[in-house]
Amino acid sequence: MTDRYCVIGNPIAHSKSPRIHGQYAAELGEDIQYEQCLAPLDGFAATVARLVSEGYKGANVTVPFKLEAARLATRLTARAQAAGAVNTLVFDGDGIVGDNTDGVGLVADIVRNAGVSLTDKRVLLLGAGGAARGALLPLLDAGPRQIVIANRTLATAEALVAEFADHAARLAVSGFADVEGPFDVIINATSASLDAAVPPVPASVFGPDTLALDMMYGNKPTVFMDFAAGHGAAVRDGLGMLVEQAAEAFALWRGKRPGTAHVLASMRQSQ
Numbered sequence: 704m705t706d707r708y709c710v711i712g713n714p715i716a717h718s719k720s721p722r723i724h725g726q727y728a729a730e731l732g733e734d735i736q737y738e739q740c741l742a743p744l745d746g747f748a749a750t751v752a753r754l755v756s757e758g759y760k761g762a763n764v765t766v767p768f769k770l771e772a773a774r775l776a777t778r779l780t781a782r783a784q785a786a787g788a789v790n791t792l793v794f795d796g797d798g799i800v801g802d803n804t805d806g807v808g809l810v811a812d813i814v815r816n817a818g819v820s821l822t823d824k825r826v827l828l829l830g831a832g833g834a835a836r837g838a839l840l841p842l843l844d845a846g847p848r849q850i851v852i853a854n855r856t857l858a859t860a861e862a863l864v865a866e867f868a869d870h871a872a873r874l875a876v877s878g879f880a881d882v883e884g885p886f887d888v889i890i891n892a893t894s895a896s897l898d899a900a901v902p903p904v905p906a907s908v909f910g911p912d913t914l915a916l917d918m919m920y921g922n923k924p925t926v927f928m929d930f931a932a933g934h935g936a937a938v939r940d941g942l943g944m945l946v947e948q949a950a951e952a953f954a955l956w957r958g959k960r961p962g963t964a965h966v967l968a969s970m971r972q973s974q
């Protein structure tokens with residue numbers, strides 16, 4: 704029998720996940736079906752219950768349900784617990800496992816796809832919302848010297864750092880305007896690009912070898928990418944992160960890790 708999976712969100716029509724997982728399944732000869740699933744804004748739990756009862760094996764979760772998914776899961780992986788958010792559910796017949804593959808996807812894109820090591824590097828993380836939370840533990844695991852978290856609302860960044868007390872020596876908090884650069888890697892995990900806005904950091908955050916990554920992606924560079932490129936940084940959007948988080952979810956469900964390079968190239972071509 705074909706195993707079924709889906710991505711749950713609202714809205715969901717724009718999701719690239721069915722195409723990505725379809726390519727992974729074809730590459731690895733896995734007999735799966737992967738669909739989009741629109742859940743009513745007040746109907747996430749009922750949607751998950753229906754999927755479980757219909758025999759689905761798992762689901763991805765996207766906006767706006769990642770926090771609710773963390774509450775609904777009966778078990779959380781360590782990285783999902785650290786993130787407080789879930790983007791991957793596994794229905795294993797014994798409950799609902801919640802995982803978060805966004806952060807490892809981000810790190811894989813920086814290290815493997817962009818070829819930039821994070822070991823002993825200075826990293827600036829802009830934002831302290833769900834995406835930044837999901838990124839923090841995998842970023843720390845990659846061995847940077849320091850991560851400075853800058854956020855519009857300082858108290859949110861301070862609360863996030865307080866949750867990572869074991870790593871306090873490598874974490875710092877700052878307002879956007881006060882950030883002291885330069886940084887080796889800058890990650891824009893704010894949603895400012897959605898409003899064509901750039902977090903107002905000084906140009907001195909950019910050095911000659913800075914990689915600047917915006918988690919957002921679209922058919923043209925974001926305003927943040929333009930700003931960073933204008934100051935000499937190498938830039939990336941969030942498409943690689945999306946493709947890598949999907950590969951991690953696929954590996955979790957199927958026990959086989961797909962290659963990502965050709966999928967990323969084909970997604971990029973059709974952007």
Ligand code: NDP
Binds near residue numbers: 902920944946
């Ligand atoms: P949240 O709503 O949880 O957090 C939003 C963050 O952005 C907060 O830190 C908020 O600051 C900040 N922010 C919002 N507007 C502005 C602004 N105009 N100027 C400066 N800061 C601002 O969103 P998420 O964390 O879930 O998502 C953030 C981004 O990451 C989105 O663009 C999303 O598309 C992207 N993303 C990409 C993924 C991928 O696979 N590529 C995966 C997940 C997310 P404050 O605390 O002050 O409100």
